[in-house]
Amino acid sequence: MSIAKIVWLVSALAAVxxxxxxxxxxxAILAVLGLASGWFLDLEHRRGVIIAAIFLMAGGAASLNGIPGIGEYLGAILVGLGAVFSGASVMAIVRTLVERIVPGGK
Structure with a gap:
């Protein structure tokens, strides 16, 4: 298992x-784990993580709160994952910017 998968796994488990x-x-914990996860994002996965972060933080995570019994817990888990994805998105944006500005940044 690669270091990237381990970091993403730890981030997901921490969110749960x-x-x-x-x-x-x-x-703070989820933000740091999100930044670490974002460091390991491949170029082709960056857009998907940014879109997922936008969706989760815009209220997509709260959509499960209406399920009786487990909805509140599922919503809380998705809010935590949204925080991880937001941190990863910030790192992805910064890395993309640096790769475009710095010669030989890739």
Missing amino acids: ALSFVDTGYDP
Whole structure:
């Protein structure tokens, strides 16, 4: 398993775990994991992650809250994943900018 897959797996597991436990540092943890995950994004996956982050943060994660019993938990998990995807999107945007500006940045 590659380092990129491990970082994404840890980020997803943290988003799930932190949806059930409140440490007080949840946003910071998910942001850092998102930035680390975004570092390992391939060029062809960057657009998809940015679109997923926009969708999740625009309210797509809250759409599951209406399901009785488990909807609130599923919504919280998707909000956490949205935070990870937002951090990854920021890193993807920065990397793309640097690759376009710096000669030989790829």
